[in-house]
Amino acid sequence: MREYQLAVVVGDGIGAEIIGEGARTLHALAARRGDLRFTMREFDWGTERYLRTGEMLPADGLATLMGSGFDAILFGPVGDPRVPDHITLWRLLLPIRQELDQYVNLRPVRLLPGVRSPLAGVQPADIDIVCVRENTEGEYAGTGGRVHRGMPDEVAIQSAVFTRAGTERIIRYAFEYARREGRAKVTSATKSNSLQYSMVMWDEIFAAVAAEYPDIAHEQQLIDSLAARFVTRPASLDVVVCSNLFGDILTDLGAAISGSLGLAPSANLNPDRRYPSLFQAIHGSAPDIAGRGIANPIATIWSTSLLLRHLGEREAADQIMHAIETVLAAGATLTPDLGGTATTVALGDAIRAALPE
16 A cells, blocks of 8 residues: 655635645546545635635744655645735745745646547647746746836846756756656747847757757757747647746647646656645636536645656556546537536546546
């Protein structure tokens, strides 16, 4: 029996609904297999805690995640209209990513069976992209400040930070991932025609790392035309490596062409496994539908598959993905974002029923 300790952060809005489905799916899978067990410890971090105490994350929160023997973190969406988004991110999610050195944000972009893309004529085989997003520096490094606040001459400076070490390790991860998963090509998202320091260095490092992987094709493309290529020629893309900001934007576009933000998972990885990695849907907390029981739980359930794969449980991970694909292909149990009328729980139940005996 292999037992895993999970930290669970429900988050805001629809978080309780979709995290509940993810947790129930892991427990159901464990019960059917008989060789896995999950112990979960829930934390109340998020907006309600902030409004009550003035802190999203307690002072010892990061130390708790790093020192309590957790194997992974299952994380719900965060954000609430009552609190500015930058407070939510910088007092909760981004400190976790940075302090736990989760420098890889892995985001699959797939058109799943039975799902209709807004792009005309595409089939599931045409959209199968993995975005490898740098997750701890770049445009979201948090370097800068404001002076003369509220005055006519106020100045705000936000600096992107690109280190050689940080850039090389994310690019190298993309090539290692491509080799390990049998993927043929790595595309680098750049903007070196106008960002003459950070992105020129990025290009130079990409070329140097690519030379070490002669078995993997490589190319680079400016971010604006690459975004267009996501729409016009998604089948031409395989693994895409990108900076923090570029990856954030590209993967929302990827979710859109894949049929719904409700189908977009992610893994925030510390590949060295010094600290636990974090798994979450990339969509927001959707306060407009919170409590209505219609949120799509698949992005969170898919994220549990990524969690299992990271823990080395590849067969179990594949079983969850097979169940998701089976239910979507059948088309009988779909939430409103996919054109159906099913509830969050009904879709979760259908996926659990499709797990192998």
